[in-house]
Amino acid sequence: MxxxxxxxxxxxxxxxxxxxxxxxxxxxxxxxxxxxxxxxxxxxxxxxxxxxxxxxxxxxxxxxxxxxxxxxxxxxxxxxxxxxxxxxxxxxxxxxxxxxxxxxxxxxxxxxxxxxxxxxxxxxxxxxMILGRLTPSEKVASFLLSMSARAVAHGRPASPVLLPMTRTDIADYLGLTIETVSRTFTKLKTQGLIRLPDPHSVEILDRDRLATVAGITIN
Amino acid sequence: MxxxxxxxxxxxxxxxxxxxxxxxxxxxxxxxxxxxxxxxxxxxxxxxxxxxxxxxxxxxxxxxxxxxxxxxxxxxxxxxxxxxxxxxxxxxxxxxxxxxxxxxxxxxxxxxxxxxxxxxxxxxxxxxMILGRLTPSEKVASFLLSMSARAVAHGRPASPVLLPMTRTDIADYLGLTIETVSRTFTKLKTQGLIRLPDPHSVEILDRDRLATVAGITIN
DNA sequence: CGACACGTTGATTACGTTCAAAGAGTGTGG
DNA sequence: CCACACTCTTTGAACGTAATCAACGTGTCG
Incomplete structure (x- = not known):
């Protein structure tokens, strides 16, 4: 504790x-x-x-x-x-x-x-800052990096990031709609930055490019 | 102090x-x-x-x-x-x-x-909450009510709210552009909720309706 | 007076929302 | 065991709103 x-x-x-x-x-x-x-x-x-x-x-x-x-x-x-x-x-x-x-x-x-x-x-x-000034892609990318960093701080792997919350939760956290969150995940997947084995786990394929998308808002 | x-x-x-x-x-x-x-x-x-x-x-x-x-x-x-x-x-x-x-x-x-x-x-x-979930009108209205409440807490009048910051500052605070902030002020003025003797002072004409616009986000 | 910063207003664009539907996964009851 | 209902996610199409681009107005200061 x-x-x-x-x-x-x-x-x-x-x-x-x-x-x-x-x-x-x-x-x-x-x-x-x-x-x-x-x-x-x-x-x-x-x-x-x-x-x-x-x-x-x-x-x-x-x-x-x-x-x-x-x-x-x-x-x-x-x-x-x-x-x-x-x-x-x-x-x-x-x-x-x-x-x-x-x-x-x-x-x-x-x-x-x-x-x-x-x-x-x-x-x-x-x-x-994330809510007021980032684009949807930047929001989702920085969210993924942030969750990954927290996983590491708990002694868990950085890469398959586990997201037990729903898309609605993510949307309500980032100030977006669930559709935009879903589309943004799909876009990051299409760009080869992440893989989505299932909706609740995200494999980070290119951490550097993901950080670039996030606008270097690494926290 | x-x-x-x-x-x-x-x-x-x-x-x-x-x-x-x-x-x-x-x-x-x-x-x-x-x-x-x-x-x-x-x-x-x-x-x-x-x-x-x-x-x-x-x-x-x-x-x-x-x-x-x-x-x-x-x-x-x-x-x-x-x-x-x-x-x-x-x-x-x-x-x-x-x-x-x-x-x-x-x-x-x-x-x-x-x-x-x-x-x-x-x-x-x-x-x-303001940044993630309110509309521009709600943002500006709640900002005005918040600044008014803080003025009162300092022993100043609630109504001509003094806003020494620029429109750019307000925009960067509320997650909007200066144009949207300006248009929203104009809209509230047109609706008879506020008066704008000059850009840096706002007279609240109808506090109740302004609170309604703010979505009862009085803080 | 002219330069500059700031604010307002107008026209257009673009992006995210909304509306709608279909697909995927899970649990329940017949 | 499968059909059905339900939730969650994804995808598509249309719309609307705030951003962008642009011009103009206003006040201040050198």
Missing amino acids: AVCSALQDDEVSELERAMSFVRLGPNDALVEEGEPRRRVYTLTSGMLRLSLALPDGRRQITGFLLPGDYLGLADDETYAQTAEAVMPSGLCSFSVRDMDRLVERFPRLRDRLHLMTRAALRQARETQ | AVCSALQDDEVSELERAMSFVRLGPNDALVEEGEPRRRVYTLTSGMLRLSLALPDGRRQITGFLLPGDYLGLADDETYAQTAEAVMPSGLCSFSVRDMDRLVERFPRLRDRLHLMTRAALRQARETQ
Whole structure:
């Protein structure tokens, strides 16, 4: 659990006493936008999507959480966004009260959380650039490279990138329609940059050219 | 200075001893993307724009700073974004070393900074929704309402909203072209929702209908 | 006055969306 | 076991909107 990586063994065991486990199936909602923030979580396995919704149903996915990521970094009294499982997922859960107490006692834990919040903010701003200024091809290419880099950071191979989320999720993340996402995958495939053994795995055939398409927005 | 609002008088005076002042004229750059982060700043007057740039010149403005806002919340060893003055601006400046020491000694200061970082993250995610899912009219309307709300938070009137930034800045913030921004202002004017005494001040004539156009994305 | 930056407006184009349909994969029930 | 329903993805055709290209207007400063 990445949030613990800054702690000593005795501190970790203290943390473990306060925590409980949660299992989620695909599309299960963990928390809903606007709900009071009673518990915080760290993802141990699977993948979560974070999203904001408009009254008319439009949706923006603000990010995908991978194992080690923390849920509730930005939120205050209530959750500002919905969190749902993309695939079967496991989480460690703490009451906000317990976590506040632990943070008080273990400065390293607090520093770690602050660090993660700052990284999330940098990431969110990078995403603003992607949403506001990149073309569909650039968006999809940078998304693939980003997911590949995150896989590597988790000790997984860089190349068959696994995308457990649907095309709708990708579209709602990149500010596109599912048709445009699908067509863009097809285009990258036609150009020989990727292979699509199936819709949820992407083999990167030419990383350099893909990075060029992405406009060197490697994150 | 908002960053001090959580401190006691003697703590504030301690802070003041470590700080120096900076003045910027319009379009002066305070820090550049990629530059090492040696100092941090709080804005005392004026307005700053934060931006990311692509090699080909495309630009995304990630936010506008108003007095009380802190520069360097997200940044680590280097600044992740460029900060430039939109209008004549004044700032308080601290060396990172001094600030780290002060944060160590005054927990309230640290908590305050963490709180501001979390608020910035929520804001950035709200902006992701604006960039990814709103139409040009909705973008401009929500931008006007947001700037109006921030003016009110600074004790200024809600209605003639002052927009010291150029149309190019607004376009680069909302992910549009200057022509579209200009046309959208004209359209809102024609619909009787706003008045445009001059390009840099917007009088809100019908706040409710403007909020409807914004898609109830009031932040 | 002339040069320049900024904003607005108009005409045209092009790209992504929308609408529509078909294909692929999966699970359920007859 | 297969038919059927359902979801997800892909592909095609038509449309519409924002981008692009271009010109003009306005204000400011040297």
